[in-house]
Amino acid sequence: MYSKTLALVIAPAVAPLASARTFVVPCEVDIATYCNSVTPRDGRPAACLYAHSDRVTETCHAATTATDSIIEAFFDIVVQTYETCATDIQTHCADVAPDDGRIMACLTRNAAEVEAVCVTAVSKLSAAMKQ
Template structure:
């Protein structure tokens, strides 16, 4: 029983992280990298990508970025705010469905959300509502 609970909790945590790739890349991190490409080349070219270093570099030059780059940052921040404000509740609601329907799904790249979406008919009504909220927010439906 403890293993099942810890697996569910682990799945819940990874469910939140699973949104980062596709959900946020539409208007998020990839959008920031594309919108801020000139600034990255000018100010952050020598920064090793990963672990938020490019974002930290860009942030340090916030007074010198283009409106396009600044807007992309704002969109990304809004998506992250939504994710962190709503993920805990969604994960708590969907934990049994993640365990039942998606326990074999590799985490990351939105695969848990995709798995739940593909199995909407087999998940609880409450989880279906959460799936729809995230799909609508991130334009995944």
């Protein structure tokens, strides 16, 4: 469906959804093992643990299960938005670096020229990011 790499690319957008306090203590060993080079802000440790979810300890797995579900639901919306807006991204945002919400900002900036279904998808994704 989507790659674990997408988790690391989109992770900063998920920060409000995944509170670090939920898993930092139970996942200290896993963070040190798999996420040592990850900058600890904007939900990046949560995304890193998600990307390594097949390797984390049982204690960490138990602490991150709810966060994983939230992240998976969010990524489903991200994938739907990308698929819906692929043509508009290529047409209006091909020269935009895909980081820090720049693609969404580009689509929003060009909303008058973007397909209506894409505008709707971007609105849905924006709403999901605020939850």
